[in-house]
Amino acid sequence: MPTQITVRPDPRQFPSSSRVNYQRRFVRRSRRADLLVISLWASGAAAAALFLASGGAGQFGSLAETVTSMGIVAGLIGTDFILVMLVLAARIPFIDRTIGHDRAVAVHRALSKPALYLLLGHGALLLIGYGMSSGINPIAQIGPMLALPDMPLAFIAMGLMITVVVTSLVAVRRRFSYEGWHLVHLLSYLSVAFALPHQLSVGGVLAVGTAQRVYWIALYVVAFGCLITFRFVEPIVSSLRHRITVAGTTTIAPGVTSIHLSGHNLRGLGAAGGQFFIWRFWTGTTWWHSHPISLSAVPTSSTARITVRDLGSGSARISAVPVGTRVSIEGPYGLFTDAARTSPKVAIIAAGIGVTPIRALLDHARFAPGEATILLRASTQEETYHWDEIRELAAAKGARCYVMVGRRSRVGPGWISEQDALRGVTLAGTFPDLADSDLYLCGPTAWLDLVEADARATGIPQHQIHAERFDW
Ligand SMILES: Cc1cc2nc3c(=O)[nH]c(=O)nc-3n(C[C@H](O)[C@H](O)[C@H](O)COP(=O)(O)OP(=O)(O)OC[C@H]3O[C@@H](n4cnc5c(N)ncnc54)[C@H](O)[C@@H]3O)c2cc1C
Structure with a gap:
């Protein structure tokens, strides 16, 4: 066992967790998350289906027509994904409460490469398809394509989108400051705006009287409406109000x-x-x-x-x-809160500056005496930020509190202090009820990954692990 801090349960009554039906809350949240995933795929499918239903199905007669139509479908699904990515980045409260901001950002990021490939495929297939129809090679087709209305803007949009996705690749992103990267990332809005005119004039997806028109107008209004509301209006109003x-x-x-x-x-x-x-x-x-x-x-x-x-x-x-x-x-x-709980028991592990959300979480977390265990880690005594407050809260609420100070051990799971590793401290030994607990983790990313891997090895289900990473 790591060093335990003496527990002095406070005689005051703390709200017991036993009255909260964590499982029911978790099932409800999972259903909302499933709904979000279904909506994501359904929107891509709708983009393709509406094209086919609005006359596109008849445009597969020859090989050239087939290639061109496939190019159009790739463009529509790619654009759909870009708009879904904007929705995910809009910080909509419903999405934040359902999957958390970090997961929304992760899905946003995961969609970026498929969206770019679809848009590149769109451009390539149209050049090939149009080239086949006119009897010229795809490269020679670029000239006539650029002569079409709004196409120069569409080419610029593609260039901007490539820049945004490439600068977001982990290896490239690390070379920028956060602000520099963010500034480049804002070009994605410009890219969407530059691509829109060719959809109207050349693509004809907004032809009057088609279901496609309704769908695309709705999607653009939702994406940009959410961005303006939740990224700009709501923060300004909230800042002025408070x-x-x-x-x-x-x-x-x-x-x-x-x-x-x-x-x-x-x-x-x-x-x-x-x-x-x-x-x-x-x-x-x-x-x-x-x-x-x-x-x-x-x-x-x-x-x-x-x-x-x-x-x-x-x-x-x-x-x-x-x-x-x-x-x-x-x-x-963020969903690093009591609202993410799935069970009455709580296990908490924090290191370094990662104690900050844990300290505030303890203000709100509902548990009865004996239902929570906290482990705090620091490399040196100087890094024991807010430990006094956490100890007081733990004592008052009847939580067990362990501490470990010292540099990390190179043997074993790698996240435990050397001295504690030598004494045989393990995750399972410190948290005997781990399988029936929600595990909250916060600390330096590399350390946190090791704790999470160790926790998963004990068999705790993924949905019971709540990790707050200080980098996105
Ligand atoms: C959810 C969350 C909660 C956090 N809570 C705390 C906390 O309580 N105490 C604390 O000391 N630190 C916290 N951080 C970390 C803190 O945000 C970064 O240390 C700080 O922004 C670094 O900025 P910098 O300019 O000093 O360093 P930089 O070198 O410019 O940035 C270092 C890294 O910080 C991240 N970062 C910087 N600015 C932003 C931004 N606007 N949005 C997203 N990521 C950014 C990026 O990953 C970047 O690569 C938290 C981070 C996150 C994501």
């Missing part, structure tokens, strides 16, 4: 600062312990970059707190913002 400013900062360890915030009706934000906001601090050096940071304490009606570790130029600057700085917010986001 009037958040910096009330003070406290250095809690070298390079780690708690930022105390004050504002109006902050409970009205509806933030749950474990969630994060995207914060923008309005000073001369910080207004142009925003950062996802978890709450390190659940907001009261007039106060909130975040804790930031200086891990780059942006986080260093926001750690030094002066008192009175105006703050704008997007959020709350």
Whole structure:
């Protein structure tokens, strides 16, 4: 066993978890997630089916026609995927509550390559198909194609889309700062806008009186409507309504600062312990970059707190913002909360700055004394951020709390401190009820991957593991 902190259960009554039907809540959420997946595939299928139903089925007479029609179908499904990707990036509350922001971003990213391949296939097949009809080779067909109305814009749209997808490949993305990459990523909106005119004039998918017209108008309105509403209007309204400013900062360890915030009706934000906001601090050096940071304490009606570790130029600057700085917010986001629970018992493992959402989660998590176990890890004593608060909460709520300090062991699963690994500490030994618990994990990504792999090896089902990664 790692070092255990003495438990002093508080005589106050804490809400018991036993009255909450976690399984029923989980099943409901799974059904909503299934619905989202079905909608995603159905929208791609609808794009193809509507083309065929609106006269496209009759355009497969010759080989040239068949190749051209396949090119059109590839373009329609590719465009459909791009619009679905915009919906996934729009931070729609329903999607966030169902699969969480991180999974929405992961699906958005997973769709990017198929969408690009479909659009490249669209261009190539049309050049081949049109070339076959005119008796010229596909390369020579580029000239006549560019002479068609709106086609130069469509070629630019394709170039922009290739740039966006290539700069998002992990190896290429690492070479950019987050802000630089994000700026390039915004070109995807321009790409969609540049591609639209050729769909209307050359593609004819919006021909009056067809079901295709209704479908595509609806899809564009939903995608851009959600983006404008949830990425722009809602955050501006929320920031103006809650009037958040910096009330003070406290250095809690070298390079780690708690930022105390004050504002109006902050409970009205509806933030749950474990969630994060995207914060923008309005000073001369910080207004142009925003950062996802978890709450390190659940907001009261007039106060909130975040804790930031200086891990780059942006986080260093926001750690030094002066008192009175105006703050704008997007959020709350994330499913790293009590709402994700599937069972009455809780197992929590956090390391380094990963304690922040755990600290806030403990404010809200419902469990009876003895139903929760917490393990905190740090490489050095200096990195034991907010451990005192977590210990107090654990003691008051009747949770077991273990700590491990020291560098990581190279033997065994690799995430346990050397000293504890030598003493035979294991995941299963520390959390004997793991199979019947929800496991919440937060910490450095490489460490977290090792804990998650170790947990999966014990047989805990994937849906009981909730991991908050501080990188997307
Ligand atoms: C859900 C979530 C919760 C987080 N909670 C905390 C917390 O409570 N305390 C804390 O200290 N850190 C937290 N982080 C990490 C924090 O956001 C980054 O350390 C910080 O943004 C780094 O910015 P930088 O300019 O200092 O470094 P950079 O070198 O510019 O960025 C380093 C990495 O941070 C990430 N990043 C930077 N800006 C953004 C952004 N706007 N959106 C998404 N990712 C970005 C990128 O992966 C980037 O590669 C959290 C991150 C996420 C995703």
